[in-house]
Amino acid sequence: MTIADVATAAGVSRATVSRVMNGRATVDPEISARVRQAAADLSYRPSNVARSLSLGRTNTVALVVPDLGNPVFQQILRGVTSAAAPAGYRVLVADTAEDPTEEAAIALEARLRCDALVLVSPRMPAAELALLVPDVSPVVLVNRELPHPGEAAVPSLVVDYADAAAQVLEHLLSLGHRRVAYLAGPPGSASDALRRTGLRRVLDRTPDLELVELPAGPDIAAGHAAVDEVLTARPTAVVAFNDLVAFGLLAGLNEAGVAVPKDMSVAGFDDIDLARYATPSLTTVAVPQAELGRHAWKELSALIDDSAPASRTTRFEPRLEVRATTGPVPRQVARARVAPPAEPAGTVVVESAGAGLADQPVPREVRWAPDGEAVVLRAGDLRLARYQQGDRIPAVHAPRSYLHPVHTLAGVPLTDAGPVDHRHHYGASMAVADVNGTSYWGGRTFVADVGPTLLPNHGRQVSHALAVDPVEQHLLHDGVRWHDEQGVPQLEEDRRLDAWILDDESWVLDWRSTLRAERGALVIGSPATNGRPGAGYGGFFWRLRTAASTSVLSAHGRGEESAHGSTSPWVAFVQEHPSHTTTLLLVQQGETVPWFLRASEYPGAGPALAWDAPRTVPAGGTLETGARAVLVDRGLDLDEAAALADRVR
Numbered sequence: 077m078t079i080a081d082v083a084t085a086a087g088v089s090r091a092t093v094s095r096v097m098n099g100r101a102t103v104d105p106e107i108s109a110r111v112r113q114a115a116a117d118l119s120y121r122p123s124n125v126a127r128s129l130s131l132g133r134t135n136t137v138a139l140v141v142p143d144l145g146n147p148v149f150q151q152i153l154r155g156v157t158s159a160a161a162p163a164g165y166r167v168l169v170a171d172t173a174e175d176p177t178e179e180a181a182i183a184l185e186a187r188l189r190c191d192a193l194v195l196v197s198p199r200m201p202a203a204e205l206a207l208l209v210p211d212v213s214p215v216v217l218v219n220r221e222l223p224h225p226g227e228a229a230v231p232s233l234v235v236d237y238a239d240a241a242a243q244v245l246e247h248l249l250s251l252g253h254r255r256v257a258y259l260a261g262p263p264g265s266a267s268d269a270l271r272r273t274g275l276r277r278v279l280d281r282t283p284d285l286e287l288v289e290l291p292a293g294p295d296i297a298a299g300h301a302a303v304d305e306v307l308t309a310r311p312t313a314v315v316a317f318n319d320l321v322a323f324g325l326l327a328g329l330n331e332a333g334v335a336v337p338k339d340m341s342v343a344g345f346d347d348i349d350l351a352r353y354a355t356p357s358l359t360t361v362a363v364p365q366a367e368l369g370r371h372a373w374k375e376l377s378a379l380i381d382d383s384a385p386a387s388r389t390t391r392f393e394p395r396l397e398v399r400a401t402t403g404p405v406p407r408q409v410a411r412a413r414v415a416p417p418a419e420p421a422g423t424v425v426v427e428s429a430g431a432g433l434a435d436q437p438v439p440r441e442v443r444w445a446p447d448g449e450a451v452v453l454r455a456g457d458l459r460l461a462r463y464q465q466g467d468r469i470p471a472v473h474a475p476r477s478y479l480h481p482v483h484t485l486a487g488v489p490l491t492d493a494g495p496v497d498h499r500h501h502y503g504a505s506m507a508v509a510d511v512n513g514t515s516y517w518g519g520r521t522f523v524a525d526v527g528p529t530l531l532p533n534h535g536r537q538v539s540h541a542l543a544v545d546p547v548e549q550h551l552l553h554d555g556v557r558w559h560d561e562q563g564v565p566q567l568e569e570d571r572r573l574d575a576w577i578l579d580d581e582s583w584v585l586d587w588r589s590t591l592r593a594e595r596g597a598l599v600i601g602s603p604a605t606n607g608r609p610g611a612g613y614g615g616f617f618w619r620l621r622t623a624a625s626t627s628v629l630s631a632h633g634r635g636e637e638s639a640h641g642s643t644s645p646w647v648a649f650v651q652e653h654p655s656h657t658t659t660l661l662l663v664q665q666g667e668t669v670p671w672f673l674r675a676s677e678y679p680g681a682g683p684a685l686a687w688d689a690p691r692t693v694p695a696g697g698t699l700e701t702g703a704r705a706v707l708v709d710r711g712l713d714l715d716e717a718a719a720l721a722d723r724v725r
Contacts, residue, residue, distance in 0.1 A: 077120040086114035137376060138168040138186035140179070141196045142262075143294060146320065147348040148365050152196055152218060155369020163377060165191075174294060176200045176264045180208050187212040192380050194218060194372045199264035214379035216372045220266050221389060231375035231387045233368055237267045237345070240361040240394035241274030244315050244343045245285075247359070247396060252405035253313040253341065254284050259292035259302050259325065261317035268317060271345070275315070292321050299324025303332060306340075312405050313341035319348045319360055326354070326401070335496060337403030338622075347397055353470055356400035357494060363394050397468070400494030404621065442575045442583070443549035451542065451552060453575055453585075458485065461585060463552060463573065465539055466502065472530070473518035476537035477554065478505035479573075485583055486709045488653050490660050492621040497678050501619040504705070506537065506556075506569065506589055508614040508685060510601035514560040517614060522603035533561045537569070550575050568592040582708040584724055587616055588665075591699040598693040602686040610641065613672040616702050617682035618662060623651035628675045629717045636675040643668045646721035647681055650711045657711035663704045663721050 079097075083090045088111060095103050096111040103111075114120075139156055141149040157167045170186045172179045176199035187193050193215040198205055202223040209215055209222065209230055217232040248256055258275055261268035272289070279287050288309045292298040299321035306314055306325065316322035322344030329336055336342050336356060344351065347362035375387055439456030444463075446452075453461040461482040469475035480503025481489040491503040500518025501507075509517040514535040520528035541555030556569040574586040591598070604612035620626075629648040630639035639647045646663045662681055670687040674680050683703060685691055693699045706724055 077118045079120075081118055082111065082115050082120050085118060086111045134190050135164055136166045136168055136190040137192045137194065137373075137380075138170060138190045139194045139196060140170045140172060140183050140186055140198070142172050142174045142199055144169060144171040146294065146318075147350070148318070148346050148363070149196060151348075151365035152369040152372070155366035155371075156194060156373050157369070158366075159370040159373035160377075165373075165377075172199075174199065174262060180204060183208060183212050187215075192216075192376050194369075194376060195220070197265065197267065199262055201264070214376060216375045216379070218368055218372055229388070231372075231379070232389045233371055233375070233392065234389055235267065235363050235368075235392045235394060237270035237394070238274035238277070240345060240363075240396075241271040241315070242278050243394070243396040244345075244359075244361060245275055245278040247398060248313045248315070248341060248343070248402065249278070249282060249285065251313075251341065251402060253311075254405070255286040255288070255311045255313075257288040257290055257306055257309050257311035257314045259290055259299060259306070259314060259316045259321050261292065261321075262294050265294070265317075271315075271317070292317055294318065294320065296320045296324035296327075299326075300328045303328030307332065307334070311340070313343070313402065316342065316344045319344035319346050319351045319358060322358055322360070322401075323350070323354065326356075326358075336401050338496060339406055341402040343402055345394075351397070352399070352468065356496060356499065357470070359399045359402040360397055361394045362397050364392055368392065400496075400499060403492075403495075404489070440577050441550075442577060444544045444552040444573075444575075445549075446544075451544065453552075455485075455577060455583070458487075459483065460485075460575070460583065463554075464503075465542075466505075466537070469502065469518075471534055471536070473500040473502070474507065474516045474534045474536065476502065476505050476507065476516065477539050477542075477556065477571075478502040479585075479587075480504070482585065482705075482707070484658055484707045484709045485577075485581065486656070488655070488658050488709070490620055490651075490658060490707055492619050495619070495622075495678065498619075501617075501678075501680065504585075504587065504616070504618045506571070506615070506701075507617045507682075508600060509603060510605070510614065510686070511535070511558070511566060512560070512599055514566065516558060522606050522608045522611065524607040535560050535566065536563075565595060567598055568594050578706065578724070581710055582706055582720075584704060584706050586702070586704045588700070588702040589616065591693065591701070593693040593695055593697050593699075597695045597697075598699075600686045600691045600693070600699075602684065604684075604688050605686050605690045611672075612641075612670065612684040612687035613682065615682050615685040617672075618660070618680060618703070618705065620649055620651070620660060620679035622679060623653055625652040626650070626675050626679050628673065629712070629714050630671075631718060631721075634714065636673060639671055639681075640673045641670050641687065643670055645725065646717065647671055647673055648712060648717045648721075649675065649679055649681070651679070652711075656709065659706075659708040659710065659712045659717065661706040661708065661712070661717055661720055661724075663706070663725050665702070665704060665725065666700070 079090050079093050083093045096108050170182050179200045193212045197219040221232040290305050292302045344360040347360045351358040351360045442455045451463045466476045480491045480493040482491045493502045507517045515533050516535045521531045523529045536559045538557050545551035552573040554571040558567045560566045570590040572588045577583045602612045602614045627650045628636050628639050631644035632638040632642045645668050648661045650659050669683045672684045
């Protein structure tokens with residue numbers, strides 16, 4: 077059916093039908109109703125092509141990207157699409173396949189089919205981009221600026237990738253890495269140039285840092301193909317152009333038998349969705365991808381409607397997300413690099429991965445203070461511990477608040493988070509394998525007659541009353557609500573973390589938790605109560621980093637076998653590090669329960685709430701648990717550990 081058929085049926089002219097279909101208010105309401113009824117009876121639909129010709133507008137915009145297979149560009153597309161839809165606009169997509177020689181032609185062709193253009197991460201040279209922009213206006217640039225922005229009012233949305241690269245490299249430096257490789261992106265990438273700028277800034281102020289730049293590309297295949305060059309360059313850490321390149325490298329390193337992060341650390345950029353859920357989860361820099369798309373539409377719509385003056389440059393700040401692919405410099409490298417002389421008495425030693433201050437007296441006062449999304453324990457300029465909310469922990473790991481990293485006064489980290497052997501271990505935390513069938517431990521659940529099985533039974537601990545004591549700032553209080561796998565609140569926890577300096581070589585961290593069965597009785601179990609002997613883990617648990625050597629002490633003697641399952645009032649881990657030896661002493665308060673302890677498989681320990689039999693907390697009842705930790709910057713022998721435990725108990 078055509079507009080002429082509708083006009084004949086309604087007894088009006090074609091011009092009148094056109095005005096009605098275009099929503100003009102100049103048509104008599106009675107005539108308008110007659111025309112619409114005729115159109116409905118004839119199943120007439122206006123031609124969008126004809127409408128566009130009449131109005132001079134298509135109500136579409138185009139998005140030109142280098143590679144639509146890249147999740148970053150997909151998220152930018154999603155942001156543009158969702159923001160444009162309420163205004164009645166649709167989005168066309170053009171993929172240039174990372175070919176800078178074809179970008180200008182593709183952009184011009186796309187612009188001919190729509191009202192405006194979003195040009196994302198163009199790879200073409202700056203001079204060519206400057207010539208193109210007037211021909212495709214109105215246009216918004218994403219991840220690119222004109223070489224001389226004063227020449228044209230073109231909105232540009234730019235991520236501060238220089239700062240992002242500096243954040244990544246500073247993070248690796250804090251872990252002791254001094255030889256780092258950068259897997260570069262496409263030659264024409266402006267964001268790659270910004271990354272290099274940020275890396276060089278850190279390089280210029282770090283004399284002992286070596287930075288090796290290796291060619292790669294923008295995708296998984298490029299990262300995988302770079303493995304041989306990376307291994308030949310022998311870095312201890314690699315910064316990849318983006319997360320896709322990092323994933324390719326991780327796959328290649330795995331095939332080559334290189335453990336990440338034990339043998340080599342890897343970091344990426346962008347924080348695509350898979351970065352968080354990969355195994356191991358990827359350390360990366362988060363970029364507001366969808367927000368870039370939404371803001372691009374905001375700028376573009378203002379240009380289309382001429383409703384506001386064009387912006388120039390809008391900058392977006394990235395955020396470092398530290399996950400499981402970065403860790404301390406490999407022990408053998410640190411050992412070769414550090415040959416510490418004998419230190420005079422009373423000197424505080426700084427390990428290469430540490431956060432202490434050499435040759436400075438240890439401050440006696442400690443205090444908790446907010447630091448971004450976490451709360452940090454400080455003694456003067458020393459950062460001793462970081463209490464994190466854990467809201468980014470994957471659901472399968474039972475999200476929970478945790479302490480990590482926790483350092484000695486000399487800066488040696490004595491916690492680990494997301495290690496290769498057990499991804500669901502997070503520093504020092506309350507982790508219970510079975511509360512009324514819900515796992516707050518993470519990972520697999522032991523099922524009788526079946527074995528370890530991955531079940532959809534992971535709960536979540538949510539902090540809702542985190543506060544530093546206003547008077548005694550060495551005290552941190554937290555109200556924690558435990559939700560089962562259905563999101564239903566199961567129990568309440570009152571948590572208190574206290575800290576103090578003991579002497580120039582040791583300090584104390586006291587974790588006290590009161591579990592309250594306000595919503596009914598609690599039955600706390602463990603793999604041991606389900607039939608796995610010796611696996612009575614669950615409760616307050618401290619996961620240490622691996623070290624050159626680890627030995628265990630307890631009131632029952634030396635060795636893991638003597639401590640595991642014992643009711644010793646204390647246990648101690650003595651570890652050899654590149655700079656010196658440390659001791660972590662864990663002390664129970666009040667009535668002791670059996671220790672769950674590992675040293676040979678991995679170092680970690682905690683008082684077991686359900687060692688060989690379930691523990692029941694009646695409705696309305698409470699359960700007290702926790703431990704007192706002493707972090708010492710030297711190795712203790714059996715008698716010294718026992719005396720120190722008595723001193724702090």
